[in-house]
Amino acid sequence: MSFPRAKPVDDLHEEVAGYDLVVVPDAPLAGALNRRIDRPRLGSFAITPRRIAAGRREEAEDRIAFLELVRRTDLDWKRGAHAVGNILQCWEHQGRPEAILEYDAYVDAATRQAVEYVTDLDTTSRRLTEYRIDDDQDVAVVGVDQLTRLERSILPDDYDAVDVFDDREFDHPPFHVFDSSTAIVDTVVDAVTEENADDVAVVLDQGSEFSALIESALEADGVPFYGGPGFVDHPDHRTFVQLLRAAHGGTDTRVGEIRPLLARLDVSLDVEHDEKRLSEFDDRELDWVVDFCDRIEDRTFAEALDGFENRTDRRLEAFRDELETLGIADTRATERAVDQFVFYLRSYEVPVDRDNEGVLLADAKSAAYVDRPVVFHLGLDEEWTHSAPRRPWVDQDAQYTRNIRQFQLLLQSGATQYYLVQDATGGSTVTPCLYFEELLDEEFERFSDLDSETHTRRVDRPGDDSGFATEPVDAATSDVSTISQSSLGTYVNSPRDHFFGRLVDGPDTDYFTEGNLFHDFAEFYIHHPDFVDQDVIDDVVDYVLEETRPFVRSVDETTRRTKYRVGLETIVAFFEENTPVDGEFLTTTSDWGSNVFAERFDRPVDSPITERWFENDDLGLKGKIDLIHSRSQLVDHKSGRRKSASQVVTNSALDPPGDSPNFQALLYLTHWRSQYPDRQLEFTFFHFLETLDDVVTGTVDLAGDDVGEIDLDDTLTTVSYHPMPFDEYARSKAFFDELVEEGSNKCRKTLSQVAYEDYATVFDGTALPDTTDSDELIDSPFGETLTARMKDCVGDYKYVETGCKQAMRQLTRVRGRAFFEDDLDAFETFVDERLEELNRRRAGEERFPVAGLGGEPNYRYVDNRDLLLEGDR
Structure with missing residues (x-):
């Protein structure tokens, strides 16, 4: 597909060569025309309106006006910058500096004051206002529609307009679609050398x-x-600004937040420290940074810069000059002063000295023409679209026309153009620049819908000189023979997240640190209940606070102290009422690890019932049991919110997996069944912080004084395992007796009038469906048979029908809150399949997909979201 062709510079030069003066809208185009002059000339030939009016190189007048306003007034910097921007923009589009005053909604005291000062400044806008080209010159204007009203005001009454486009069509080159931005950059760099650098330009969005x-x-x-990095992009400039910001970040600033700053200061810390507060993290490498932050309010900007220069052994003279230019070198670097300074750096481009040689890096939103033989256009996405100023003094239609014509010219810059793009990034489709919708008369959603070539990384094959070369690596992969409940849950949710979790270290967190300390205390208390008194609890609370202080804000210390005390006292209360067995039935195991409170109080923890590690090679399972309460009961200590038994079972679903896969209870019970195959087992989650809200609100008291005593049942969730298939359990005499004795009213009334054999007979003739949906069970053939049988035995009464429904609802409740033999059998098969699949992927036989068995991952439980590219990539 094609669109109007821009005239080549040689053609333009030939068309305008006979004129005395050529006015052009773009400085690079002026330079290109001037370089083609083949005979001496007096004065300017091709020139922009601002250059001819100012008689000098164009300057960023918005910054000049702002600096003058700051120097001569006490206006707030942000208000002053806003006023200057509006004045200059209105001046550009309306041709007069005072035109802004005609728009009441944009006029305030700051604007009136700024108009007074800006109008008198020696800016290019003022010179444009006062300048006019002599009528006796023979003038050509190239692309007059690209000039603003202020720029056109300098034109003589008589001039010749030269269009930048001709009647021919421009057949744009194909879009080269790459997998990633790095692949695009590699392609450019591979094509550029030191020798040909002056012939190459790269057009890109500088914010990308x-x-x-x-x-x-x-x-x-x-x-x-x-043409690339600016003043604030200088590594040392950026680092110093980051340091100023960090100094005012408060005591909650985390190590991970200032990693780029630390890297520039040659400070290397493990990623495990990322969540720790800088002010509470004791490390000698951070002493200088912490001291700088603590003393920032007492230092001027110049003194702070001196300290930074001494620390880095580098001089930042340009930065010091800019502080002097702003008049803040001797100003104290308070938070407000730093905020103002950062605002200035973000708002204005500080001029820097550049060597104008090598590859030209041009900003897609600033350049309209690039005079290089070879031009690479990178991205060409929606960020290339100009955001037209939405102000009443701007003609939106005219501005849009200028922008799209500039885009057309930019696309055609150079003798050879290469459009290097992506179809997707970060899992989302890349939207092409919106101007393409008007230029190209065809429907498309992505670049590959247009004339394009796709480039992917390929392994070289014999006789194939295309693609990217790779060298075979002779490395054997070891098979995974066991898997933990946490790894299994992560793998089922997203195999690729599991894969990256094995490669990428994560930071320590407050909840991991708290959880480990609570677990250590529970283990210690089980071994030494008589030793733990109120003084010991007070000491433990202080210790936990000290250990978590790097993660926790100072203002939260009081609430954390309450939280820790409630958790510890709930643990004590639970084990006072539920003393574990002595564990004589267990074999001695090697120590799982150290216990901080055993070391702190110099007392051993050596019972086999706590923190018991297992690695079951036969089943492919491994894990650590917090407490073996008895042969039949395992206990796991939890600091998180309590879940019901039905939620635990639901989250353990296999086909398909639940939205929040968690196989802890199912996995541990499967292992424990292998030790005690015919025993009914229980897995209990002890949520020791579940009492916190009630204690804080005064609803209950751990000591039971004056208010209600805590109900420990509120902290427990127990999931049972029955060593038989569910249909066998459902037809058992024990369950029938439970329905008769503990069922709902009409259920008891109905079943108490029949013999157990009448109930069991139903299971002989009709299969019990595997469902936890009571309505599905009631409407099934089994439900109809049970109801008919009970009516035959008791009578065709309404309460019999209701009683049968109540019995079946109880059946589904039990099915959804417990595990049975067939559940654990299915889980064993499930684990075997996952391990086989995992080892295939580890061996490289297939990729680790983003989606898990249940489809799209639940991203709430994904740890490496920024590493997951969706699709087949």
Whole structure:
């Protein structure tokens, strides 16, 4: 598909060569025309309106006006910048500086004050207002529609308009679609050398990832470039600004938040420390940073810069000059002053000296023409679309026309153009620049819908010189023979997240640290209940606070102290009422690990019933049991919110897995069944912080004084395992007696009038469906048979029908709150299949997909979200 062709510069030069003066809208185009002059000339030939009016190189007048306003007034910086921006923009589009005052909604005291000062400044806008080209010159204007009203005001009455487009069509080159931004940058860098750098330009959105990637890649290859990084992008400038911001970040600033700053200061810390507060993290490497932050309010900007220069052994003269220019070098670096300074750096481009040689890096939103033989256009996505100023003084239609014509010219810059793009990034489709919708008369949603070529990384094959070369690696992978409940849950949710979890370290967190300390205390108390008194609990509370202080804000210390005390006292209360067995039936195991409270109080913890590690090679399972309460009961200590037994069973579903897969109870019971195959077992979650809300609100008291005593049942969730299939359990005499004695009213009334044999007979003739949906069971053939049988035995009464429904609802409740023999059998098969699948993927026979067995992952439980690219990539 094609669109109007831009005239080549040679054709334009030939068309305008006979004129005295050529006015053009874009400085690069002026330079290109001037470079083609083949005879001496007096004065300017091709020039922009601002350059001819100012008689000098164009300057960023918005920054100049802002600096003057700051120097001469006491206006707030943000209000002053806003006023200056509106004044200059209105001036540009309406041709007069005072035109802003005609728009009441944009006029305030700051605006009136700014108009007074800005109008008198020696800016290019003022010179444009006062300048007019002599009528006796023969003038050509290239692309007059690209000029603003203020720029056109300098034109003489008589001039010739030269269109930048001709009657021919421009057949744009194909879009080259790559898998990633790094692949695009690699392609550019592979094509550029130090020798051909002056012939190449790269057009990109300077706010995109391409900017930093292309700069670092060219620098690494020793290829010169210019037009890229600005003043604030200088590594040392950026680091110093980050340091100023961190100094005012408060005591809650985390190590992970300032990693780029620390890296620039050559401070290396393990990722496990990322969640720790800088102010409470004791490490000698951080002493200078912490001291700088503590003393920032007492230092001026210049003094802070001196300290940074001494620490890094680098001089930042340009930065110091800018502080002087702003007049804040001797101002104390308070939080407000730093905020103002950062606002200035974000709002204005500080001029920097550049060597104009090498690869030209051009901003897609600033450039309209690039005069290089070879031009790479990177991205071409929606970020290339200009955001037209939504102000009443801006003609939106005219501005849109200027923007799209600029885009057309930019696409055609260079003798050879390469459009390097992506179809998707970060799991989302890349939207092409919106101007393509008007330029290309065809429907499309992504670049691959247009004339395009797809480039993917391929392994070289014999005789194939395309793709990317790879070398075979002779490395054997070891099979995984056992899996833990946490790894299994992560793998089922998202295999690729599981894969990255094995490769990428994560930071320590407050809840992991708290949880480990609570577990250690529970283990210690089980061994030494008589030793733990109120003084010991007070000491433990203080210790837990100290250990978690790097993670916790100072203002939260009081509430944390309450939380820790409630958790510890609930643990004590639970084990006072539920003393574990002595564990003589267990074999001695090697120590799982150290216990901080055993070391703190110099008392051993050596019972086999606590923190018992298991690795069951026959079943492929491994884990750590917090407490073996008895032969039939396992206990796990939990600091999180309590879940019901039905939620635990639901989250253990296999086909398909639940939205929040968690196989802890199912896995531990499966292992314990292998030790005691014919025993009914229980797995109990002890949520020792479940009492916290009631204690804080005064509803209950752990000591039972004056208010209600805590009900420990509220902290427990127990899931049972019955060593028989569910249909066998459902037809058992024990369950029938339970219905007769504990069922709902009409259920008891109905079944108490029949013999157990009448109930059991129903199971002989009709299969019990495997469901936890009571309505599905009631409407099934089994439900109809049970109801008919009971009516035959008791009579065709309404209460009999209701009683049968109540019995079946009880059946489904039991099915949804407990595990049975067939559940654990299915789980054993499930684990075998997952291990086989996992080892295939580890061996490289297939990829680790993002989606798990249940489909799209539950991203609430994904640990490496930024590493997961969706689809087949």
